[in-house]
Amino acid sequence: xxxxxxxxxxxxxxxxxxxxxxxxxxxxxxxxxxxxxxxxxxxxxxxxxxxxxxxxxxxxxxxxxxxxxxxxxxxxxxxxxxxxxxxxxxxxxxxxxxxxxxxxxxxxxxxxxxxxxxxxxxxxxxxxxxxxxxxxxxxxxxxxxxxxxxxxxxxxxxxxxxxxxxxxxxxxxxxxxxxxxxxxxxxxxxxxxxxxxxxxxxxxxxxxxxxxxxxxxxxxxxxxxxxxxxxxxxxxxxxxxxxxxxxxxxxxxxxxxxxxxxxxxxxxxxxxxxxxxxxxxxxxxxxxxxxxxxxxxxxxxxxxxxxxxxxxxxxxxxxxxxxxxxxxxxxxxxxxxxxxxxxxxxxxxxxxxxxxxxxxxxxxxxxxxxxxxxxxxxxxxxxxx
Amino acid sequence: xxxxxxxxxxxxxxxxxxxxxxxxxxxxxxxxxxxxxxxxxxxxxxxxxxxxxxxxxxxxxxxxxxxxxxxxxxxxxxxxxxxxxxxxxxxxxxxxxxxxxxxxxxxxxxxxxxxxxxxxxxxxxxxxxxxxxxxxxxxxxxxxxxxxxxxxxxxxxxxxxxxxxxxxxxxxxxxxxxxxxxxxxxxxxxxxxxxxxxxxxxxxxxxxxxxxxxxxxxxxxxxxxxxxxxxxxxxxxxxxxxxxxxxxxxxxxxxxxxxxxxxxxxxxxxxxxxxxxxxxxxxxxxxxxxxxxxxxxxxxxxx
Numbered sequence: 133x134x135x136x137x138x139x140x141x142x143x144x145x146x147x148x149x150x151x152x153x154x155x156x157x158x159x160x161x162x163x164x165x166x167x168x169x170x171x172x173x174x175x176x177x178x179x180x181x182x183x184x185x186x187x188x189x190x191x192x193x194x195x196x197x198x199x200x201x202x203x204x205x206x207x208x209x210x211x212x213x214x215x216x217x218x219x220x221x222x223x224x225x226x227x228x229x230x231x232x233x234x235x236x237x238x239x240x241x242x243x244x245x246x247x248x249x250x251x252x253x254x255x256x257x258x259x260x261x262x263x264x265x266x267x268x269x270x271x272x273x274x275x276x277x278x279x280x281x282x283x284x285x286x287x288x289x290x291x292x293x294x295x296x297x298x299x300x301x302x303x304x305x306x307x308x309x310x311x312x313x314x315x316x317x318x319x320x321x322x323x324x325x326x327x328x329x330x331x332x333x334x335x336x337x338x339x340x341x342x343x344x345x346x347x348x349x350x351x352x353x354x355x356x357x358x359x360x361x362x363x364x365x366x367x368x369x370x371x372x373x374x375x376x377x378x379x380x381x382x383x384x385x386x387x388x389x390x391x392x393x394x395x396x397x398x399x400x401x402x403x404x405x406x407x408x409x410x411x412x413x414x415x416x417x418x419x420x421x422x423x424x425x426x427x428x429x430x431x432x433x434x435x436x437x438x439x440x441x442x443x444x445x446x447x448x449x450x451x452x453x454x455x456x457x458x459x460x461x462x463x464x465x466x467x468x469x470x471x472x473x474x475x476x477x478x479x480x481x482x483x484x485x486x487x488x489x490x491x492x493x494x495x496x497x498x499x500x501x502x503x504x505x506x507x508x509x510x511x512x513x514x515x516x517x
Numbered sequence: 518x519x520x521x522x523x524x525x526x527x528x529x530x531x532x533x534x535x536x537x538x539x540x541x542x543x544x545x546x547x548x549x550x551x552x553x554x555x556x557x558x559x560x561x562x563x564x565x566x567x568x569x570x571x572x573x574x575x576x577x578x579x580x581x582x583x584x585x586x587x588x589x590x591x592x593x594x595x596x597x598x599x600x601x602x603x604x605x606x607x608x609x610x611x612x613x614x615x616x617x618x619x620x621x622x623x624x625x626x627x628x629x630x631x632x633x634x635x636x637x638x639x640x641x642x643x644x645x646x647x648x649x650x651x652x653x654x655x656x657x658x659x660x661x662x663x664x665x666x667x668x669x670x671x672x673x674x675x676x677x678x679x680x681x682x683x684x685x686x687x688x689x690x691x692x693x694x695x696x697x698x699x700x701x702x703x704x705x706x707x708x709x710x711x712x713x714x715x716x717x718x719x720x721x722x723x724x725x726x727x728x729x730x731x732x733x734x735x736x737x738x739x740x741x742x743x744x745x746x747x748x749x750x751x752x753x754x755x756x757x758x759x760x761x762x763x764x765x766x767x768x769x770x771x772x773x774x775x776x777x778x779x780x781x782x783x784x785x786x787x788x789x790x791x792x793x794x795x796x797x798x799x800x801x802x803x804x805x806x807x808x809x810x811x812x813x814x815x816x817x818x819x820x
Contacts, residue, residue: 435599513577
């Protein structure tokens with residue numbers, strides 16, 4: 133059976149070149165990069181090369197790149213590390229649609245007495261800069277705004293928001309995990325202080341992340357117990373994965389132009405095809421400010437998990453904001469924060485593409501999806517007869 | 518057989534057994550009723566109509582039935598908005614109650630629906646409860662002519678999902694629930710803002726206090742005569758187990774059934790296989806427990 137993978141905001145296929153680059157570091161080049169002898173020295177050079185490759189993708193200096201174990205660790209360290217290092221104490225500002233890796237640390241800080249403000253979003257999933265301005269007026273803050281949303285692909289106005297935060301004397305963190313490799317990122321032009329990346333969202337394997345820390349930013353380490361990463365993160369470096377991430381960033385930088393345009397064209401074809409073939413669908417998010425690879429669309433009258441199971445029977449992988457797919461009873465906090473009605477929220481499906489998708493993949497989905505929607509609507513008590 | 522070869526073999530077994538099931542560990546019967554739902558639709562001039570759930574809750578079921586002259590359910594149809602297990606539970610319910618009198622149908626519990634499907638994941642038990650509730654409302658509608666919308670009686674405990682104290686008491690009693698988390702899995706109460714969790718805890722404590730200690734026994738298994746049991750074991754082996762073993766050049770033979778012990782002999786390639794114990798426990802026993810009775814123990818016959 134043909135398989136079509138359209139769940140790249142969950143994880144991506146590791147690039148074969150990336151895996152190939154990693155392999156020697158499991159076999160011959162297994163030294164500890166901190167060691168003085170030749171075993172360590174030759175490995176250290178590769179770690180530093182990877183650091184430069186990552187820095188290049190986002191316009192940073194290699195000394196500003198810190199390797200972590202995952203995007204969640206990067207987000208935790210940025211928020212908790214910046215708040216703990218701040219003196220006098222600061223407020224925290226974030227949004228209601230962040231990833232749990234940001235929301236949970238913020239809520240933990242709130243329980244410990246740190247004032248936390250969660251900004252609302254409008255029906256397109258956008259924040260209002262006036263809300264941010266008002267929140268910033270309450271005192272110096274650590275601000276965490278995602279660059280692009282994992283569920284809807286909505287892109288926040290980073291340039292304007294960062295300018296406001298910096299003008300107020302605040303510390304700006306952005307979770308750029310979904311943006312990296314899909315949008316150009318240049319920290320020379322965008323004065324964020326902290327920025328999180330994750331390897332497995334850009335065709336490196338799981339288990340590697342990055343926190344960009346602008347020189348001069350005060351931050352408390354999360355992991356103590358070693359001099360590694362300039363004393364900012366203890367723990368022997370995960371060399372094979374660091375090398376893999378370096379290669380993945382180089383490949384991502386190359387794919388940013390033409391390849392991402394091609395991906396956007398495929399996504400637009402998918403969207404237009406679904407809208408033409410299926411009545412009563414609802415687009416979730418901001419069409420004008422959206423990642424090139426993401427389509428979040430609700431099918432009225434039917435539930436997301438049922439759609440996913442039928443798609444899976446055809447070899448198509450996607451995901452849903454419905455309650456049932458997560459095992460919780462409430463639909464996605466992102467979709468609900470946008471004020472999407474319950475029924476549309478339960479029937480929301482996210483298709484997220486990558487540079488490995490082809491036009492034939494999209495045609496295959498457009499052939500198989502409409503009959504599934506029709507079949508489920510025939511069972512639904514809410515669908516028009 | 519070296520270790521790495523053996524690892525590959527075991528992982529292939531897992532793929533055979535668990536492959537293509539997706540996110541939840543649904544039984545084959547759940548997936549069958551989801552993919553090919555029975556009795557979908559509506560009826561003209563139904564005798565009873567039951568509508569429960571809501572789109573806010575993420576699942577809803579409309580059940581309609583017609584009686585024959587002798588008062589038996591002659592035809593029954595459903596429409597469901599919900600996940601795979603909600604659709605499967607509705608489909609199963611219609612199959613179970615066809616031909617029953619209303620007095621008989623009334624006795625169907627949510628546990629019966631789950632058992633019919635070979636079990637449901639704990640977090641999906643509320644789907645079986647929704648089925649039982651729709652049936653109840655449809656029967657009440659036939660008897661009283663009252664509106665088919667679920668009539669909320671008694672005090673509402675969970676405001677997020679509109680669950681009353683009576684409903685919570687009922688799922689706790691019928692399913693012998695002991696924790697708030699279970700109550701949430703069975704009827705959603707407490708699964709929203711969580712403010713009512715203390716109140717649910719108090720209801721559980723009160724009911725547990727009422728019951729004699731002996732009542733807190735493990736789930737009873739569907740009662741089968743020995744002959745029925747052996748037939749079902751043979752059928753399950755033929756349909757569910759043998760085809761998988763034959764792919765690897767093996768076979769299996771039923772030697773004896775003593776109470777809950779099933780004695781089997783592995784044949785062909787399986788007889789000398791390094792992972793035979795794995796096959797017995799994780800494949801043969803798992804399948805027999807799923808399709809026959811959850812307390813079965815599989816043993817290998819000694820040559």
